[in-house]
Amino acid sequence: MLRKSDIQSFPKAELHCHLDGSIRPEALQKIAKAQNLVISENLDEVRSHMQAPQSCQNLVDYLTCFDYVLPYLQTEVALEMAAFDVMEQSAQDGIRYIEIRFAPSLSMKEGLSVEQTIQAVAKGIAKAEKTYDIHGNILVIGMKTGELELIQSIFSKTLTLNHRKVVGFDLAGAENDFFMDEYRDLLTVVTENGAIPLTLHAGECGCIHNVFSAIESGATRLGHGIALKGDIKAQQKVSAHDVCIEGCPTSNVQTRAIETIKDYPLNEWLENDITFCINTDNKTVSNTTLSKEYDLLRTELSLSVETFRQLNKNAMIYSFADAVLKEKVLKEMTDFSFEA
Numbered sequence: 001m002l003r004k005s006d007i008q009s010f011p012k013a014e015l016h017c018h019l020d021g022s023i024r025p026e027a028l029q030k031i032a033k034a035q036n037l038v039i040s041e042n043l044d045e046v047r048s049h050m051q052a053p054q055s056c057q058n059l060v061d062y063l064t065c066f067d068y069v070l071p072y073l074q075t076e077v078a079l080e081m082a083a084f085d086v087m088e089q090s091a092q093d094g095i096r097y098i099e100i101r102f103a104p105s106l107s108m109k110e111g112l113s114v115e116q117t118i119q120a121v122a123k124g125i126a127k128a129e130k131t132y133d134i135h136g137n138i139l140v141i142g143m144k145t146g147e148l149e150l151i152q153s154i155f156s157k158t159l160t161l162n163h164r165k166v167v168g169f170d171l172a173g174a175e176n177d178f179f180m181d182e183y184r185d186l187l188t189v190v191t192e193n194g195a196i197p198l199t200l201h202a203g204e205c206g207c208i209h210n211v212f213s214a215i216e217s218g219a220t221r222l223g224h225g226i227a228l229k230g231d232i233k234a235q236q237k238v239s240a241h242d243v244c245i246e247g248c249p250t251s252n253v254q255t256r257a258i259e260t261i262k263d264y265p266l267n268e269w270l271e272n273d274i275t276f277c278i279n280t281d282n283k284t285v286s287n288t289t290l291s292k293e294y295d296l297l298r299t300e301l302s303l304s305v306e307t308f309r310q311l312n313k314n315a316m317i318y319s320f321a322d323a324v325l326k327e328k329v330l331k332e333m334t335d336f337s338f339e340a
């Protein structure tokens, strides 16, 4: 039987975690003060702005929580502190490898360049790696709310910068049906370049077509994929491809993609050979941790020891980490002995 204490101490891996949605409220206060920006002294008040209600109306509603944080994330110091904070809390949660994703365009409102935002986030990650037993990498996001040209320029500047910590690209933001058609040419440039792999938010809401478009566009990982729930044929189609779904249970409840954690398709996906892993999406906006997500699956859906181990291994296998790091963390996962 899987125990809560084992979930906490197991060397975990997380692939889907947004920087701006995962800063602890107390860290945001520090970030604001370091820049002499006004922020409430009342931690509960700050927290209430940063956390989404248990049930939003939809994804768009959930995404408004980010509006409060972004004005504080416009300098290099702020981004570095934010990245350090997400790494620190992940290390305390027993995570051994994490990919933190962020959108440079959302931190360029006061003059930072794409390169500066990436270097600042990388600095925060590197600082935490020196202090804690955790490794981190960066996924660069293009926001679908922005102009196509802006995303294009961010991706091309990222490719030119060629920072060793940037390991993947993503497209995020509100999801429309058939959105992928608009980005196909851009993504072809990314995948043909081959230097940086692709993960895409797809099927976070209702449109299953987006899941298949994302696969056709060359994504090897898909964020959420919850649209696959209940469609066995589609799941069989997905399982034939070598892709991993980055599942985010609590986030899916909050955006009303599913009603409760009990509705999360954990066992359905296992039965249909879908490769997936579990993630927080946004630690603060969703008021969660990776251990909490697994614990919910344990209590609500009887997650077993072996499935828990395999889901973490899936995350590591499909991570964009280098081969040496993959092997190291995978070995720790294999060697971990659970309480009898």
Ligand SMILES: [Zn+2]
Residues within 6 Å of the ligand: 016, 018, 172, 201, 223, 281
């Ligand atoms: Zn996400």
